[in-house]
Amino acid sequence: MTSDELIAVLRLQSIPNIGDVTAKKIISHCGSAAEVFSQKAHHLLKIDGIGTHTLRNLQDKIHLEAAIAELEFIQSQNIDYTYFKDEDYPNYLKHCIDGPILLFKKGTIQLQERKIISVVGTRNITSYGTAFCERFIEEIAPLNPIIVSGFAYGVDICVHRAAIKHGLQTIGCLAHGLNQIYPKSHGRFTSEIEQNGGFFTEFWSNSSPERENFLRRNRIIAGLSEATLVVESAEKGGSLVTADIAHSYNRDVFAVPGRVQDKYSMGCNNLIKQQKAHMLSSAADLIYLLGWEVKDVSSKSVQKQLFVQMDELEYSIHSYLQKEGKQVLDDIALECQIPIFRVSATLFNMEMKGVVRPLPGKLFEAI
Template identity: 70%
Template sequence: MTEDEILAVLRLQKVPNIGDVTAKKLISHCGGPKAIFEDKLQNLLKIENIGQRTLRGLYDTIHKEEAEAEYDFLLKEKLDFSFFMDEDYPKYLKHCIDGPILLFKSGNIDLENRKIISVVGTRNITSYGTAFCETFIEEIAPLNPIIVSGFAYGVDITIQKAALAKGLQTIGCLAHGLNQIYPKAHKKHAAPIEKNGGFLTEFWSTSNPDRENFLKRNRIIAGISEATIVIESAEKGGSLVTADIANGYNREVFAVPGRATDKFSKGCNDLIKRQKAHLLTSAAELVYLLGWELEEKEKKTTVQKQLFVELDETEQSIYSYLQLNGKQLLDTVALECNLPIFKTSSTLFNMEMKGVVRPLPGKLFEAI
């Protein structure tokens, strides 16, 4: 983008009553952000669902001055950004109608051809939630996914620290500008994250971590990934908002179940009960439901060791056979493994629940 185009996008962001959806309409109609400010108001008013009130303030020079000041900040701090029509704009977020028209970023973020998971949860994480975060990352690490979260207290920072410990790229989505770190207690984690991942935000350097910004930020967390996981949540909270947004984007949502009496499991249990989220007890279930496959046999062996443990003798016999021979009929598996049909059928069902095999049309089964 040229400097004039960038300034036009920034200027557009500051116009009251023009959000991301309307901004995209204007850009599409005019052919680019700069052209919006060169067009006549009467032409812009011809756009469907855009009226005089929406465009009030569009040509105010104060917004031009604000845009210039923010652009100077970006240049001074050598910060990068992505316009929603750029190739390097997050591909999943591109499909969200209300995705930010401009994302500011810092660090070493590489989203190309990568598996992306968003993880959210309570700020009051329990020992149960902490253990799940660490185990989940241990299990999923061989797939080398990007872990996205909100860099907040509790589940967010716990999952991001676990990702860093395993060398995974992790991204923090912020509710303020890149000129500050919030909460300040997490400042020590900023450099490691920027070294292997980074930070994303739609907010300017003039923005503070206000409550409404966190709620707005949640749509980026939900929209940037293939799936959102809620690890712990009370009956109400930002994590449930993020899950709801992810459902609205038609993304997969997972929730970690807990005891009915546990305060910070009630939100997750409710998501599962209302069929707003898949029940998640291990990384294997996420791998299975997302249909993720490993490209290298060596990696598959590594994941097998970490994800799929405690197979009994019969299960191991069936798994080894399917691994060696590929997709097979139920009857063939029973015959070759020297097992009765009823025993083979029940064993395969148990293995499916463990996430080590998947059923296919025509009574076929294959190892994952």
């Protein structure tokens, strides 16, 4: 990209009321970002979403001055970037209508033909959440996926560090510019992450970690990945926003279940209950549902539990599914002659034991 085009892209980024959706529409209409600023007013007003107020902002030189200043910072710090039309722009993010037109990056990020998973959760991670994160990353490591998170306290930093421990590439999505790190205490981890992945952000050097920036950052976490996993979350939280965004992108969402009375399991349990997320008890669930190749994964990672104790109802359902293959809940209830409400509760218990798994289309199958 030429300096003139980059300045034009930065100028578009800086203009109020022009988000990424509108910016892409304008660039597409004009052919390039630089052409936007050479078009006559009556041509620009034909574009859906462009009114007289936005037109005045496009013509305001203050945004040009801001773009030039940011370009000087980018060049002085040797910051890399990727444009939404570039070949190296994240593939999954290209399919998100509101994906950033420009992403700044730092580190050794290599996305080509790689499996990518986002893992998010509460900042107040419990021992249960910590143990699950470490086990999940260990189990999925043989497939060599990239692990994406938000570099925040709790689940985020736990999965970043676990990924590095197991030799995986990991990416932190930031809610501020690359001239700072938040939280400051995580500065000690930046070098390791840059050597084993790196950081993405859409924010300029004058951006501070404001609340709304974290909400915007969440769409990048969701958009970068094939699927999003929520490990722990209270009834409300940023990780649930990320899960909702991933769901809106038609990406698979997974959630780790917990006890109903546990505060930081409520969000995950609700996602499962509302059928916004697949219940996940191990990496094998995600591997299977995403259709990933498992031939390189050790049997320890994906092998079903042997000699699991099942009661009479569970054994009846399991035997039926083994014989008939994938079945919907209604058919299971009919053929096994068990009331639907009991089948539903029994299947949940069987999922927890790892002897059945849910599938898209409300199907179930024996493991």
